[in-house]
Amino acid sequence: MSQQMPPEQPGQMPVSPQAPQQYAQQPAPPQVPAPEKKRSWFARHKVLTGLGGALVLIIIISVAASGGKGGSDEADAATTKTSETSTQDSAKTAEEPKKEDSKPAEKSKPGLGTxxxxxxxxxxxxxxxxxxxxxxxxxxxxxxxxxxxxxxxxxxxxxxxxxxxxxxxxxxxxxxxxxxxxxxxxxxxxxxxxxxxxxxxxxxxxxxxxxxxxxxxxxxxxxxxxxxxxxxxxxxxxxxx
Structure with missing residues (x-):
C-alpha cells in the first residue's frame, strides 16, 4: 500500500525529508591558558640592579685609586722610618764614647798613714x-x-x-x-x-x-x-x- 503524500499547497516550497543524525555533536575541550614564564629578580627590579652595578663600579674605581696611593705612602713611610733609625743609630754611636769619657774615675784608696x-x-x-x-x-x-x-x-x-x-x-x-x-x-x-x-x-x-x-x-x-x-x-x- 503506497503512502500518499499530502497535497502541496500553492506557493509553498516542497519540503524534503531530513536524514536522521547518526552522531551527537561532542562539546569542545576547555582551553587551559599557558603558564606565565617567571622573570628573574634582576628583570623585575631593573632600577635596583642598575644602582647596584653603579655602586660596585664606584667601589672598584675607589679601591684601585687608593691602592696605588697607599702603596706609595707606605713606601715613603718605610723609607722615612729607615732613615730615622739610621740617624738614631748614628747618634747613639756618637754618644757612646762621650759616656765613657764622662764616666767618673775610680776613687783612689787611702794609703799608708791615712x-x-x-x-x-x-x-x-x-x-x-x-x-x-x-x-x-x-x-x-x-x-x-x-x-x-x-x-x-x-x-x-x-x-x-x-x-x-x-x-x-x-x-x-x-x-x-x-x-x-x-x-x-x-x-x-x-x-x-x-x-x-x-x-x-x-x-x-x-x-x-x-x-x-x-x-x-x-x-x-x-x-x-x-x-x-x-x-x-x-x-x-x-x-x-
Whole structure:
C-alpha cells in the first residue's frame, strides 16, 4: 500500500525529508591558558640592579685609586722610618764614647798613714814589712807555712762605748784579688806588740802594734781591708808604695 503524500499547497516550497543524525555533536575541550614564564629578580627590579652595578663600579674605581696611593705612602713611610733609625743609630754611636769619657774615675784608696773610719774604729796603716819565716823566742816561737809579713797599725775607738779589737778585723788582699786572714798565734808570739792580738779599747783610746800574716812566697800584698765589726762593713787601705 503506497503512502500518499499530502497535497502541496500553492506557493509553498516542497519540503524534503531530513536524514536522521547518526552522531551527537561532542562539546569542545576547555582551553587551559599557558603558564606565565617567571622573570628573574634582576628583570623585575631593573632600577635596583642598575644602582647596584653603579655602586660596585664606584667601589672598584675607589679601591684601585687608593691602592696605588697607599702603596706609595707606605713606601715613603718605610723609607722615612729607615732613615730615622739610621740617624738614631748614628747618634747613639756618637754618644757612646762621650759616656765613657764622662764616666767618673775610680776613687783612689787611702794609703799608708791615712786614717780610715769603719764603725766605731778608726784605722791607720803605719807600715808593712817582711819579718822572715819564724817569730817568737827560744821558748815560744811559730814557723810560717810561707813567709811572715807584719802590718803595723794604729786602732782608735771613736765611738762612745768600749769595744774589742781582734786581729781578724784586718785582712790582706793580693794582686790576684785573694784574701788572707791574720795569723793570731804568730801575732801573739811577735815581739813588736802583743796588744794587737786582742784588746779592749775604751772610747777615745787607741792601740798601736803589728799584726802578722802568713803569706805564700809569690803573694804581693796590695790592699789592707779593715772592719769595725758588726754591720759596719769594711774599708780598704792601699799598701802599695
Amino acid at each position: 786614717a780610715v773610719k769603719s764603725g766605731d774604729f778608726e784605722f791607720t796603716a803605719v807600715s808593712i814589712e817582711e819579718i822572715g819565716a819564724t817569730v817568737g823566742n827560744q821558748f815560744m816561737s811559730e814557723t810560717a807555712q810561707g813567709r811572715y809579713v807584719r802590718v803595723n797599725v794604729k786602732v782608735a775607738n771613736v765611738g762612745d762605748k768600749p769595744k774589742y779589737f781582734f786581729t781578724n778585723d784586718l785582712t790582706i788582699v793580693d794582686q790576684k784579688g785573694r784574701s788572707f786572714n791574720a795569723d793570731t798565734t804568730a801575732t801573739l808570739y811577735d815581739q813588736s806588740n802583743a796588744d794587737t792580738f786582742v784588746a779592749e779599747i775604751n772610747p777615745g783610746n787607741a792601740i798601736e802594734g803589728g799584726v802578722v800574716f802568713d803569706l805564700p812566697a809569690d803573694v804581693v800584698a796590695t790592699t789592707l781591708k779593715v772592719s769595725g765589726g758588726g754591720f759596719s762593713g769594711s774599708e780598704e787601705i792601699s799598701l802599695a808604695g
